[in-house]
Amino acid sequence: MKKHDSIHANHRVQRDYPAKVKFCPLCGAAMVSRMLMPENAERKVCTRCGFVLFPGPKLVAGCFVIDDGRVLLIRRGIEPAVGKWTFPGGYVDFGENAAEAAIRETREEVGMRVALGPLLGVFNDSAITVVVYLATPGIEAPSLTVEATEVRYFAPDEIQWHDLAFPTTTDALTAWVASTRKSRQSP
Incomplete structure (x- = not known):
């Protein structure tokens, strides 16, 4: 592979992490399941350097861009769930905070600069934690992208x-629909 060849991430494979990790990310040796003390939890451990893989959820951040009481949704152009509706969002990069990632992902996916508002909530799926912010659109209209x-x-x-x-x-x-109903019922 050339130095500048680019690829698209296979997000179906990404969901296999950390359950199917076979090799140590530090030294490349085999990983085996062992009982880790004092937690009494089974973890993958490197057979050479002793690195312990502590699995945790992947963090995703996104925006509910709200305009005139309506939320912006995108039809996914990539796997997983290609062709289904969701909101702009994606993985938080190492060293990035969730708010920055939500803004970046919205810009990447629909070409909009947004003004971040309050946190709508944090939602969990077994291997993923999703942080969702409310946002207002900037001057750009949303545009189509590969995603x-x-x-x-x-x-x-x-x-x-x-x-x-x-x-x-x-x-x-x-959660968003419930919050809109509450705001309409408030005096």
């Missing part, structure tokens, strides 16, 4: 619940 083959604003009663990408998408949208 977002369709972009559209949805009012709460227009959301296509049967066609959502992930359980965390459903959970976050459910």
Whole structure:
């Protein structure tokens, strides 16, 4: 492979981490399952250097871009869940905080600069923790990208619940819809 060849991440494979790790990320030796004390938990341990793999969820951050009471959703152009609806978001890079990642991912996926608002919530799926912020759109209209083959604003009663990408998408949208109902009921 040439130094500057680029690839697209296979996100289906990414979800196999850390369960299917076979080799030490530090020295390359084989990893084996061992009982780790004093936690009494089975962990993968390097047979050469003793590195212990402590699994944790991958952190994802995204934005609910809200305009006139409607939320911006994208139809995914990449796996997993290609063709399904979700909000702009993606993995938080090492050294980046969740708010920065939410803004960056929104810019990458729909070409919009957004003003970040309050935290909507934190939602969990077995291997992923998703941090979702409310945001207001900047001056750019949302655009299509490889990751977002369709972009559209949805009012709460227009959301296509049967066609959502992930359980965390459903959970976050459910929380947002509930918050819009509460704000309409407040005096």
